[in-house]
Structures are given as C-alpha cells and as structure tokens.
Amino acid sequence: MIxxxxxxxxxxxxxxxxxxxxxxxxxxxxxxDILVREQLPLQIARVVMVNGRRVEMDYLLKDGDExxxxxxxxxx
Numbered sequence: 620m621i622x623x624x625x626x627x628x629x630x631x632x633x634x635x636x637x638x639x640x641x642x643x644x645x646x647x648x649x650x651x652d653i654l655v656r657e658q659l660p661l662q663i664a665r666v667v668m669v670n671g672r673r674v675e676m677d678y679l680l681k682d683g684d685e686x687x688x689x690x691x692x693x694x695x
Contacts, residue, residue, distance in 0.1 A: 620644070623653060623686045629664075633657040644682040651676040653686065665691045 623640040630638045634657045642653060650667050654676075666689040667674055680686065 650678045
C-alpha cells in the first residue's frame with residue numbers, strides 16, 4: 620500500500636477530499652499519476668516527498684512508500 624498525505628488546503632481541492640489516502644501499488648505508478656488521479660494541478664504540488672526525501676514528478680512509487688504533498692506556502 621502507498622500512503623499519501625495532502626497538506627494545507629490540498630484536501631479541499633482534491634477529488635477524494637481526504638487528507639490521507641491509501642493507494643494500491645501498480646507497476647509504473649508515478650507521483651504525477653497520483654496527482655492526476657486526485658485532479659490536483661501539478662503546479663500546485665510544489666514539494667513532494669517520498670519516505671522523507673524530495674522527489675520529482677516522474678518518481679516511481681512502490682509498495683510501502685509514504686508520499687507527502689505540500690502546496691506553495693508563504694510566511695513571515
């Protein structure tokens with residue numbers, strides 16, 4: 620199982636409207652595939668981490684991975 624966590628306002632604009640997702644692993648599944656399935660605009664997913672490391676959109680996911688997606692943030 621691949622665990623996906625959406626942070627900040629991302630659950631509100633995702634297809635599932637959930638903060639945490641569990642996705643069955645498939646051969647060739649990428650970070651981008653999951654974002655497209657959740658109907659999240661790719662430009663909004665500014666930081667994507669898998670198992671605590673920043674990855675690109677073409678990163679191949681595997682069973683047991685934990686993926687976190689963060690939108691752009693600003694602070695003072």
